[in-house]
Amino acid sequence: MIARASYFTRTALGGMWRDPFVHVVAIASLAIALFGFGLARIAGAQIDGLVSALGGEVELTVYLKDGTSPEDVAKLEAALQQRTGGATKVVSPAEALGRLSEQLGTQGQALTELGANPLPWSVEVMLPAQARDAESLKALSQTLRALTFVDAVDYGADALERLAALSKGLRLASVVAFAVVFLTTIVVVAATLQLAIYARREEIEIQKLVGATNRFVRAPFLLEGMVQGVLSALLAGAALWALAVFGAPQAAKVVAFLALPSGSKLVTLRLLLELLALGVAMGLSGSVVAVRRFLRS
Amino acid sequence: MFHVTKAFGNDAPTLVDINLDIQKGEFVFLTGPSGAGKTTLLKLVFLAERATRGQVLVSGRNVARLRESGIPYLRRNIGVVFQDFKLLPNRSVAENVGFALDVIGTPRDIVRQKALKILKRVGLDHKANVLPPKLSGGEQQRVVIARALVNDPAILLADEPTGNLDPALTVEIMDLLCDVNARGTTVVVATHDASLIERYQKRTLRLERGTLVSEDRGAKAALLMVQR
Numbered sequence: 001m002i003a004r005a006s007y008f009t010r011t012a013l014g015g016m017w018r019d020p021f022v023h024v025v026a027i028a029s030l031a032i033a034l035f036g037f038g039l040a041r042i043a044g045a046q047i048d049g050l051v052s053a054l055g056g057e058v059e060l061t062v063y064l065k066d067g068t069s070p071e072d073v074a075k076l077e078a079a080l081q082q083r084t085g086g087a088t089k090v091v092s093p094a095e096a097l098g099r100l101s102e103q104l105g106t107q108g109q110a111l112t113e114l115g116a117n118p119l120p121w122s123v124e125v126m127l128p129a130q131a132r133d134a135e136s137l138k139a140l141s142q143t144l145r146a147l148t149f150v151d152a153v154d155y156g157a158d159a160l161e162r163l164a165a166l167s168k169g170l171r172l173a174s175v176v177a178f179a180v181v182f183l184t185t186i187v188v189v190a191a192t193l194q195l196a197i198y199a200r201r202e203e204i205e206i207q208k209l210v211g212a213t214n215r216f217v218r219a220p221f222l223l224e225g226m227v228q229g230v231l232s233a234l235l236a237g238a239a240l241w242a243l244a245v246f247g248a249p250q251a252a253k254v255v256a257f258l259a260l261p262s263g264s265k266l267v268t269l270r271l272l273l274e275l276l277a278l279g280v281a282m283g284l285s286g287s288v289v290a291v292r293r294f295l296r297s
Numbered sequence: 298m299f300h301v302t303k304a305f306g307n308d309a310p311t312l313v314d315i316n317l318d319i320q321k322g323e324f325v326f327l328t329g330p331s332g333a334g335k336t337t338l339l340k341l342v343f344l345a346e347r348a349t350r351g352q353v354l355v356s357g358r359n360v361a362r363l364r365e366s367g368i369p370y371l372r373r374n375i376g377v378v379f380q381d382f383k384l385l386p387n388r389s390v391a392e393n394v395g396f397a398l399d400v401i402g403t404p405r406d407i408v409r410q411k412a413l414k415i416l417k418r419v420g421l422d423h424k425a426n427v428l429p430p431k432l433s434g435g436e437q438q439r440v441v442i443a444r445a446l447v448n449d450p451a452i453l454l455a456d457e458p459t460g461n462l463d464p465a466l467t468v469e470i471m472d473l474l475c476d477v478n479a480r481g482t483t484v485v486v487a488t489h490d491a492s493l494i495e496r497y498q499k500r501t502l503r504l505e506r507g508t509l510v511s512e513d514r515g516a517k518a519a520l521l522m523v524q525r
Contacts, residue, residue: 003404018387206383209345210444211373212400213366 030232189286225287233279376445
C-alpha cells in the first residue's frame with residue numbers, strides 16, 4: 001500500500017515536472033475559475049450585508065382603533081413579542097403627533113392649530129433580522145388586521161419584497177454563473193490533462209502490457225488533478241487576498257457607501273477552505289473525465 | 298488452442314481454425330513469412346487481441362473469454378519480448394526493467410534489487426543507470442528480455458527477438474532464451490529466420506496465411522522425447 005502510494009506520488013509529480021506547460025495551463029484555468037468564485041462569494045457576502053443594513057430599520061406598526069382597552073394592548077404586545085422576537089413600544093397619539101411635528105420641522109407648527117389629535121394609538125415592533133421575511137410578515141399583518149381593535153398594519157411591504165427579490169435574484173444568478181464556469185473549467189482541465197495523458201500514452205501502453213490494472217494507470221493522473229486543484233486554490237486564494245488588501249481600500253474611496261471591511265476579513269478561512277475543496281473537486285473531475293476517455297479509447 | 302480464428306472487421310481472417318498444444322516447459326519456434334499471423338497468434342495468448350472464435354487455454358483456463366478486469370493478472374504470468382522493444386527512452390535501464398514490478402506494488406528497494414539481479418543475468422548490470430537510447434540494439438533487446446523475466450513468469454513470448462540483430466548478437470540472445478527455458482519457463486519464439494530454426498533444432502510450428510501448415514519437432518526435440 002505504502003509502496004503504491006509512493007509510486008503514484010512519484011509518477012504524478014514526475015509527470016507534472018516532465019510536462020509543465022500542460023499542467024500550468026490546467027492550473028491557470030482552475031485558478032481563474034476559483035478566483036471568480038471567490039470574488040462572487042465576497043461580493044455576495046457584501047450584498048447580503050448591504051441588504052441586511054438597508055432592512056435595519058424594518059419596523060411593523062399596528063394602528064389601533066379608538067377605545068381599545070389597555071388589556072387588549074398588553075395582550076397584543078405580548079403576542080407580537082412572542083411571534084417576532086422583537087421589542088415593542090406603545091405610542092400614544094400625543095407622542096405620535098410630537099414625532100410628526102418634529103419630522104415636519106418649521107411646518108410642524110401647523111399641527112398645533114388642529115383642534116383634536118387625529119392620530120391613533122399604535123404599537124411599534126422593531127423586527128429582528130430573522131423576522132424580516134416578507135412572506136411571514138404578510139401573513140402576520142393579515143392576522144392582525146382580522147382583530148377587531150386593529151385599524152391598520154404597516155411594515156413597508158413593497159420595500160421588503162423588493163429587497164427579498166433582489167437578494168434571491170442575485171443568488172440564483174450566481175448559482176447559474178458558477179455552474180457554467182464549473183462545467184467549462186472541468187472541460188478545459190480534462191482537455192489539457194488529455195494532452196498530458198497522450199504524451200504518456202507509450203508509458204501507459206507498456207504499463208498495461210506488463211499487467212497494470214486500469215485503477216493503477218488512473219491513480220497518478222487523479223493525483224495530478226488533485227495537486228492541480230490544491231495549487232490553483234492557493235493561487236486563487238493569494239490573488240483574492242492581495243486584491244482584498246490592496247484593492248478594497250481603493251474601492252472604498254471610490255464608492256464610499258460600500259464601507260468594505262479590511263482585506264483579511266474579506267478573505268476568510270472558510271472561503272479559503274471552500275476554494276481548496278472546490279479546486280480539488282474540479283481537478284479530480286477533470287482528470288476522471290480525461291482518463292476515462294483515454295482508457296475507453 | 299482449439300479451433301481458434303481471428304478476424305479484424307470484415308477483412309479475411311488473420312488466423313483460421315488454429316489447433317495447437319504447447320506443453321509446460323517447452324521451447325517452440327513459431328515461423329512463417331511476414332503477415333502469416335505469428336504476432337497475432339502471440340497476442341491472443343496475452344490478450345492484446347481476442348480470438349473471434351475458439352478457445353485459448355493458458356494453464357487450463359480459457360483466456361479468450363476472460364473478463365477485462367482479469368487481463369492484468371494474466372499478463373503478470375506472461376513475459377513478452379516485443380518486436381519494437383517498447384522501452385521508455387526517458388527512464389533508466391533499471392527503471393524500465395522494474396516497470397513490471399512497479400505495477401504490482403512491489404516496494405521501491407525490492408524493485409531495484411530484483412531489476413539489478415535480472416540485469417546481471419542478461420549481462421547488463423553495469424548499464425543499470427543508462428538510458429535505453431544509449432544502448433546498442435542487442436543490449437536493448439536484452440533489457441526487454443530482462444523486463445519480461447523480472448516477474449519470474451511461467452511463459453515467455455518473444456516476437457522476432459533477433460529481427461534487428463547481427464549474427465553474433467542473435468546467438469547471444471538465443472542462448473539467453475534457451476537458458477531461460479532450461480530454468481523451467483515455457484518459451485515461444487516467433488521468427489522468420491530459417492537459420493535460427495536450423496541451428497537450434499526445437500519444435501517448430503509453421504504458419505502460412507493464417508493457417509498452421511506444418512509442425513516439425515526438430516531433431517534434438519525428438520531425441521529428447523525418445524530419451525524421456
